[in-house]
Amino acid sequence: MSGAAAARHKPWRSLRREREAASFGTWIFIGSEAMFFAGALLGYAVYRTLWPEAFAEAGRETNLVYGTVNTALLLTSSLTMAVAAEGARARLRRLTLICLAATAVLGLAFLVVKGLEYREDIHKHLVPGPGFKLAGTPAAQIFFAFYWLATGVHALHLSIGIVIVGTLLVQAWRGASPLASPAFESAGLYWHFVDLVWIFLYPLLYLVGRS
Amino acid sequence: MSGITAERAAPEAPPTREDTYLTAETGLASWLLSTDHKRIALLYMAGLTLFFFVGAAGAAAVRLELFTPEANILTADAYNRAFTLHGTIMVWFFLVPSIPVTLGNFLVPLMIGARDLAFPRLNLISWYVFMAAGALAIWSLVAGGVDTGWTFYTPLSTAFANGHVLTAAAAVFVAGFSTIATAVNFIATVHLLRAPGLTWFRLPLFVWAIYATSLVMVLATPVLSMVLLLVFAERAFGIPIFDPARGGDPLLFQHLFWFYSHPAVYIMILPAFGVMSEIITCFARRQIFGYTFMVYAIVWIAVVGFLVWGHHMFVSGQSTFANLAFSFLSFVVAVPSAIKVFNWTATLYRGQIVFDAPMIYALGFIGLFTIGGLTGLFLASIPVDVHVTDTYFVVAHFHYIMVGGAVSAFYGGLSFWWPKITGRLYPEGWARFAAVTMFFGFGFTFFPMFIMGFLGMPRRYQVYPPEFQVWHVLSSAGAVILAVAYLLPMGYLAWSLFRGRRADPNPWGATGLEWQTSSPPPKENFRTLPVVEEGPYLYHPEHAGPPALEREPHRPQGSQQ
Amino acid sequence: MSGLGENLQHDAGAIWRSMVPVWLGLLALLAATLAGAFMPLGRFNLILALAIAFTKAALVALFFMHLRRPDPLLRLAAGAALLFMAFMVVLTFADVLTRRQPTQPGTVTPRTFAPEPPAMGQRAF
Numbered sequence: 001m002s003g004a005a006a007a008r009h010k011p012w013r014s015l016r017r018e019r020e021a022a023s024f025g026t027w028i029f030i031g032s033e034a035m036f037f038a039g040a041l042l043g044y045a046v047y048r049t050l051w052p053e054a055f056a057e058a059g060r061e062t063n064l065v066y067g068t069v070n071t072a073l074l075l076t077s078s079l080t081m082a083v084a085a086e087g088a089r090a091r092l093r094r095l096t097l098i099c100l101a102a103t104a105v106l107g108l109a110f111l112v113v114k115g116l117e118y119r120e121d122i123h124k125h126l127v128p129g130p131g132f133k134l135a136g137t138p139a140a141q142i143f144f145a146f147y148w149l150a151t152g153v154h155a156l157h158l159s160i161g162i163v164i165v166g167t168l169l170v171q172a173w174r175g176a177s178p179l180a181s182p183a184f185e186s187a188g189l190y191w192h193f194v195d196l197v198w199i200f201l202y203p204l205l206y207l208v209g210r211s
Numbered sequence: 212m213s214g215i216t217a218e219r220a221a222p223e224a225p226p227t228r229e230d231t232y233l234t235a236e237t238g239l240a241s242w243l244l245s246t247d248h249k250r251i252a253l254l255y256m257a258g259l260t261l262f263f264f265v266g267a268a269g270a271a272a273v274r275l276e277l278f279t280p281e282a283n284i285l286t287a288d289a290y291n292r293a294f295t296l297h298g299t300i301m302v303w304f305f306l307v308p309s310i311p312v313t314l315g316n317f318l319v320p321l322m323i324g325a326r327d328l329a330f331p332r333l334n335l336i337s338w339y340v341f342m343a344a345g346a347l348a349i350w351s352l353v354a355g356g357v358d359t360g361w362t363f364y365t366p367l368s369t370a371f372a373n374g375h376v377l378t379a380a381a382a383v384f385v386a387g388f389s390t391i392a393t394a395v396n397f398i399a400t401v402h403l404l405r406a407p408g409l410t411w412f413r414l415p416l417f418v419w420a421i422y423a424t425s426l427v428m429v430l431a432t433p434v435l436s437m438v439l440l441l442v443f444a445e446r447a448f449g450i451p452i453f454d455p456a457r458g459g460d461p462l463l464f465q466h467l468f469w470f471y472s473h474p475a476v477y478i479m480i481l482p483a484f485g486v487m488s489e490i491i492t493c494f495a496r497r498q499i500f501g502y503t504f505m506v507y508a509i510v511w512i513a514v515v516g517f518l519v520w521g522h523h524m525f526v527s528g529q530s531t532f533a534n535l536a537f538s539f540l541s542f543v544v545a546v547p548s549a550i551k552v553f554n555w556t557a558t559l560y561r562g563q564i565v566f567d568a569p570m571i572y573a574l575g576f577i578g579l580f581t582i583g584g585l586t587g588l589f590l591a592s593i594p595v596d597v598h599v600t601d602t603y604f605v606v607a608h609f610h611y612i613m614v615g616g617a618v619s620a621f622y623g624g625l626s627f628w629w630p631k632i633t634g635r636l637y638p639e640g641w642a643r644f645a646a647v648t649m650f651f652g653f654g655f656t657f658f659p660m661f662i663m664g665f666l667g668m669p670r671r672y673q674v675y676p677p678e679f680q681v682w683h684v685l686s687s688a689g690a691v692i693l694a695v696a697y698l699l700p701m702g703y704l705a706w707s708l709f710r711g712r713r714a715d716p717n718p719w720g721a722t723g724l725e726w727q728t729s730s731p732p733p734k735e736n737f738r739t740l741p742v743v744e745e746g747p748y749l750y751h752p753e754h755a756g757p758p759a760l761e762r763e764p765h766r767p768q769g770s771q772q
Numbered sequence: 773m774s775g776l777g778e779n780l781q782h783d784a785g786a787i788w789r790s791m792v793p794v795w796l797g798l799l800a801l802l803a804a805t806l807a808g809a810f811m812p813l814g815r816f817n818l819i820l821a822l823a824i825a826f827t828k829a830a831l832v833a834l835f836f837m838h839l840r841r842p843d844p845l846l847r848l849a850a851g852a853a854l855l856f857m858a859f860m861v862v863l864t865f866a867d868v869l870t871r872r873q874p875t876q877p878g879t880v881t882p883r884t885f886a887p888e889p890p891a892m893g894q895r896a897f
Binding site: 032036037 | 467
Binding site: 023024027028030031032034035038039042045046049050064068071072075076078079081082083086087090092095188189192193195196199200202203204207210211 | 782783784787788790791792794795798799802805806808809810811812813817821822824825828829832833835836837845846849850852853854856857860861864865868869
């Protein structure tokens with residue numbers, strides 16, 4: 001254990017073990033989040049099985065351009081986040097700071113595009129309830145129920161991720177959080193998970209009924 | 212009796228007492244901001260006691276009303292709210308947390324030779340989240356309550372119920388975060404903080420039980436969170452998820468709900484299994500029979516418990532094929548529980564059984580859990596279930612497991628580890644009396660329910676035909692006895708805090724690592740971290756019976772270095 | 773963390789060189805799934821889209837989330853959730869796909885989805 005850095009928190013005795021614990025703990029948490037989204041996706045899957053034509057008709061109403069652009073933004077933000085986490089591990093301060101900032105900016109861009117998309121959806125009467133656009137296909141409302149729910153919950157998770165990345169950025173810039181901290185790896189895992197959720201939401205919400 | 216208890220107590224002359232976790236820091240802030248797992252366990256204990264009383268009030272209202280066949284005390288709506296309150300609070304704010312957050316929080320680091328859990332600050336946050344969720348739940352009660360039953364079935368809960376469904380659903384949703392955080396903590400702790408020499412198959416079965424419970428918590432609770440979110444969204448914003456008029460499927464709600472709620476019952480019982488193994492080995496002075504199979508049984512229950520949820524839906528409109536699949540899997544999941552009961556019984560064989568209070572609770576558990584489990588098999592059989600579903604038979608079944616099982620184990624574990632947690636011995640006579648009273652009070656309360664359920668008395672009914680009254684009166688009278696049995700320990704345990712004799716580090720002569728440190732433990736758990744040399748429960752040499760009349764264990768599991 | 777068998781890069785260029793190809797692969801898959809959505813493949817559209825999504829997910833998990841590290845603990849944590857998700861989906865669909873339609877003639881009136889009166893119930897919080 002010579003040369004092992006001291007852990008930042010009890011009950012850990014070495015930083016290496018603390019990093020291991022932080023990674024493991026974050027993965028378990030991600031596992032639980034995966035079950036959370038899986039519940040929603042199961043509901044989506046059941047209803048898509050029961051009402052395929054209604055889902056196809058409703059799926060065509062989503063804005064493919066916004067969706068694809070958002071996917072590209074999020075994939076790129078995963079790249080910058082991965083580089084930031086690796087940079088933190090390699091103690092490359094400038095690289096870490098730049099990439100954390102880029103990640104946050106890309107995340108914010110995603111939210112901006114999402115906001116524009118929501119505004120358009122409301123304008124097009126795609127909110128379930130009286131006055132829904134596809135009045136002749138009641139089950140289409142269920143598609144959009146899942147659309148609003150899934151993208152809303154995803155956007156909430158993304159916002160939390162942006163706050164976390166922003167906090168790490170400020171702490172790293174001020175030197176309050178040493179680059180050796182396990183927090184960078186954990187934040188990275190969380191960010192990639194939010195990206196993973198979107199990777200599955202994209203085809204299920206934007207690529208339905210397009211052929 | 213006095214000879215045995217005298218050995219357990221520390222000598223009367225006050226020694227120079229070193230600081231324990233109770234005295235290390237003083238002041239309210241040191242408790243409310245503590246990241247010490249032992250103090251957090253006590254904080255949880257306080258919250259759980261409060262919620263237990265709230266849930267019991269719901270039960271009291273129900274049982275009072277059911278004394279007579281007519282509706283006298285409560286309106287129909289109020290009655291619905293009473294049983295919903297009872298179920299919701301007891302399940303999510305008492306039973307699911309109970310053993311893991313009190314005994315688990317306190318003991319797991321001690322049993323594995325660690326100084327604390329893996330994420331102590333997360334532990335404290337879990338408590339605050341739990342209490343916030345409880346506050347929300349109590350607020351929903353005070354504001355008028357919910358009448359959907361703890362199961363929140365749609366479309367009643369989403370479209371038609373007149374009650375504070377949103378608040379109640381939000382309360383349970385928030386409580387879920389606390390559960391998941393606690394589970395993450397335990398899993399990481401058991402994987403990464405075991406003492407040198409403590410391999411997986413040398414872990415005490417209590418640790419295995421908490422570990423398996425945490426796995427179930429982490430995988431099942433999120434699905435509950437999602438389904439409650441869906442119900443919230445549908446009720447609050449009118450977006451259709453389970454609304455049949457717009458193509459929704461109420462059965463989907465039940466699938467998602469029971470996917471969590473069946474594993475939830477395993478969350479409630481697995482820690483009790485762990486407590487049982489600790490108590491029975493100690494008070495019979497025997498190694499556990501079949502340690503490896505006990506571990507496999509715990510893991511089997513945790514995994515297969517996720518595959519049986521449809522047995523709550525046999526008459527709901529689920530397809531026959533699914534019914535058969537779930538029925539078969541439900542029989543499969545009964546096997547490991549049976550293995551455990553057989554092994555505990557075999558552990559007792561040729562043991563030197565001492566009928567101290569924890570042992571009485573444990574023996575009661577074995578009997579009551581067996582009955583509860585066997586009646587579960589009746590319910591797993593579809594033809595029988597069609598007859599008794601939604602009757603008092605089901606109510607009796609799950610109360611046998613949850614109350615006869617889990618609550619008995621909780622009280623037993625509390626008694627067993629009380630000297631370790633508080634450094635005091637409770638009065639043994641009162642404790643044995645309370646344990647026996649609990650067993651008989653429980654029987655009076657819940658056995659008549661099997662009979663009346665089979666005879667056709669439906670559950671959740673306030674008004675019933677007069678021929679059922681005799682059973683209801685028996686049951687309500689039994690509930691009074693049971694209430695006394697629950698209150699007595701609160702009394703004498705509280706008394707023991709001030710006037711009980713001070714306890715030895717190891718008053719019961721048990722083998723676990725937690726008994727190798729002082730009672731109560733110091734703040735950092737051990738003066739020097741222990742090294743483990745043996746497996747657990749070495750109350751006698753391998754392959755030998757217990758030496759006659761000797762009370763000391765053959766060898767402790769490890770020792771401080 | 774070198775004990776876990778991964779190669780640590782120590783300069784910015786090497787880090788970028790290890791990550792950018794993964795990103796390019798992800799973007800290529802995005803283009804592929806977009807193009808595939810417009811091809812008339814019937815039921816296979818969904819299968820293709822999900823297959824590409826799983827591939828993207830595998831790239832993110834293996835490279836960005838470091839599952840290529842030979843750490844059995846992390847792989848176990850990742851795999852466990854997938855297993856239980858599978859349990860949930862398979863058994864639910866065992867019900868959904870095998871329900872019988874009501875068949876007795878004359879006993880089932882055709883359903884209309886005419887808007888019903890608003891459901892009662894206090895929507896108070």
